Amino acid sequence: MSPDVRITIELFKGITRAVARSLDIETVAHTLAQYLVGALAIKACAVFTLEMGSNQLLRLASFGLSPSYQSKGRVFGDKSLATNLKGEVVVVPDIRESDLLQYPEQAIKEGIGAIVSVPIVFSGRVTGALRLYHSQVWNPSESDLDSLAVLAEVIGLAMAYTNLSHSCADICTVLSSAELPKT
């Protein structure tokens, strides 16, 4: 039997609308994480950003993960569900049967049964990951994975907008403090 489709078009519209109304990137990420946890009845959700150079995944927002799991140690994109870095979705239906995790023991202790990690891609570049955690063995449907990939793209767009917005603000600051020659 094929897995259920949990992300319906109504749910998708509701999440996208709520995310679009958020004021900053952190609120966007928190809103998405909270909505997905509630709507999909999963254990937790986290949004990570990828720090270039170090390949470290920085937790921008999360919902449902315990403080001790969050502070378990630095998470690196090339050690944790690494094929995300190639832009591929990683599904670990049962973490007890996987060697893809960087902190498998801590994940089991946290009560995580399954993880789905969707790369956040903008303009062909991986800029982060959207991760969903289920307390049981979980194999989401292809349709849900596709919907999650689109939601990750929405986050990617929000990140790009934030990047552009901050760059413009910085340029304004520099120009307003500079003594430009009179023409």
Added chain:
Amino acid sequence: MNQKKVLVPFSFNPGEEKALDFAIHAFKDLEDTTLTLFSTYMAVPAVDTQSNPVMKRMTEGESYLASELSSLENGLQETKEYLVSNGFPEDRIEVILRERHNSIADEIIEMAHKGHFSYLVLTRHASGRPPFLGRSVHCKAIANLKDVTVCVSV
């Protein structure tokens, strides 16, 4: 006696224990100094269930939030115990957990300013925000706070 106040924001990110260790090392023996552990949470976003009936499921999100809050409170308590077990006097530690309405950086700056803190102790990745998403918390704090010593552990 001129009381000195130290603000230590905490988000349970890896590496933040460096800020705790610094605060312990620098302030535990200064009897006129109090330390405030500061953390924030976001409320479940308002849901328009009338125009989108499927989102009614999200009204259950309040119970998720209660669980999340309880988890955060426990985490902060454990963090306080870490400070105490490393020699920081318990009666000089305060814990504040409050709802977040702005960015993490803005919340920290507001707390430091309104709470009349003398020191702000941060780590480099205090918000999980990489450089490409704008100024880091410590850069913003340094630019916006006056009469507050900002310490950044790396």
